[in-house]
Amino acid sequence: MQISPGNGPYKLPNPDTSVHTNPxxxxxxxxxxxxxxQDIKMEVIARELGVSRSTVSRLLAHAKRTGMVSVKINPSANLSALVSNQLAEKYGINVHLVPTDGSMDDTELxxxxxxxxxYLLGTIVSSSMTIGVAWGQTMQAVSAALTGHPTHDSVVVQLNGAANPVSSGVRYASEILTRFGQAFTARTEQxxxxxxxxxxxxxxxxWQETSIHRVLNIQREMNLxxxxxxxxxxxxxxxVYRGGYLxxxxxxxxxxxxxxxxVATVFFDKxxxxxxxxxxxxxxxxxxxxxxxxxxxFCVVSGRGKLQAVRGALNGKLITELVIDEGTALALLDG
Structure with missing residues (x-):
């Protein structure tokens, strides 16, 4: 945590008459x-004032308590920003850290x-973009949280098939795709x-079929x-593990x-x-x-159960922008 600079890290009020009459x-x-x-050490101050170091400590506490000193925290230099910067530097990506209080379960995360x-996607997606979207529990939650950000001539394309021996998967994937399309007034391609x-x-x-080849060509045009x-x-x-796919x-x-x-049902190692x-x-x-x-x-990850997965994806240069909760990000830095 850093203290915001002004003329100095702390703001001192002008002394009034009460200061001069009160030793x-x-x-x-x-x-x-x-x-x-002036950034002078307590030992030096103690010698100058002719008091002990512990007395200087009590004087500084008194200065804070009585309002002689006010401290301003710079939000851009808080723990989240520091962790984000360290991850960004380590992996060469943009990191969006989501602050959490440590008491949330995985569903809340x-x-x-x-x-x-x-919210971030609303600031990223613009007109004439082709957006590839995978399906899954996280993407379902992201799609449900989207709000309207109208664009022109944009396309949302499904990244991978959804059918399995148990279900066609069409409704599940289509719901996610439809929400993205509605949020960005974009054409959808299943x-x-x-x-x-x-x-x-x-x-x-x-892959040689004309109808399939057309979708693959749209995927190749993805901006995001x-x-x-x-x-x-x-x-x-x-x-993919609980839905009958494997x-x-x-x-x-x-x-x-x-x-x-x-990623989109394509598996990878560490x-x-x-x-x-x-x-x-x-x-x-x-x-x-x-x-x-x-x-x-743009990768969205929550919960430490995905720690190995996100580390492997970062090692493989699969991510340029990561949205991640604070606890998992800290664990990622420790590894």
Whole structure:
């Protein structure tokens, strides 16, 4: 925490007659001037005033208590700003830290972070943009918190398919996409494919279909990608793990391969690498190499259960802007 500068870090009022007639007040004012404005150590002040160091400490406390000294906190230099700056410098990204009091559970954290992300998106999205949006629990919360910011000639495109053996997933993904479209008065483009194909060869064939190829071309025009990170160990289990998208054998295999998270159902390890993970050849989200080509990659994360996932994504250069709660950010710095 820093103290805001004016003519000095502390503001001292002009001495009045009461200071001159009160020896204690006079010494307190003199001690405050030397300590706060001239940055002189207490030991030196004690010698100058002919008192003990503990007396100087009491005089300074008296100066604060009686209003001789007023302290102003600079909000731009608080703990959140310091942590944000350290993360930004470490990873070369823009960090938006969401202050929390440490007593929130993961559901409350999600709502707080998602509301902040929705606000930020309102300042980022502009006309003639193509915005790629992933689906998931966090994106659902972000979409619900969006407010109206009309644009012109903008497009919101779904980043990955949503169908699985249990559900078509269309309604779930469509709801998120629709909210983004309504908030930014943008055209929406759904991606009518499953989250994972049964075979990589099926995906290769489907990618040649005219209707699918059209959506892929829109994705390649993205100015902004908006997503969260899936993580198996999160207290709020990611939709890809709890929604019937993976078999028990696939979940076990991902763990054995060192997978720490996913972006739009494309999995990665602690280094942000996806090349050796077999299921990615069947996934319908953009490859990580394709994602890195998007100029702005806006990631929303809450809760320490996603700590390994966000660290891996940062190591892999998948994020340019991160919205994250304060507790998880501090843990990220400690790692």
């Amino acid at each position: 204690k007040a006079k010494d307190a004012l003199r001690a405050a001037q030397l300590y706060y404005l 999600l709502q707080r972070v998602s509301a902040h992300a929705a 991606f009518p494919v499953p989250a994972f194909f049964d075979k990589a060869s099926t995906r290769e064939a489907m 990608a908006v997503f969260s990170l899936g993580a198996a160990n999160s207290n709020l289990a990611s939709q 078999s028990k054998a696939e979940t076990r295999q991902l763990s054995e391969m060192g997978v720490v998270g996913d 280094n942000g690498d996806d090349a050796h993970i077999e299921i990615n050849a069947r996934a319908t989200g953009p490859t990580l190499a394709e994602l890195r080509k998007v100029p702005r990659r």
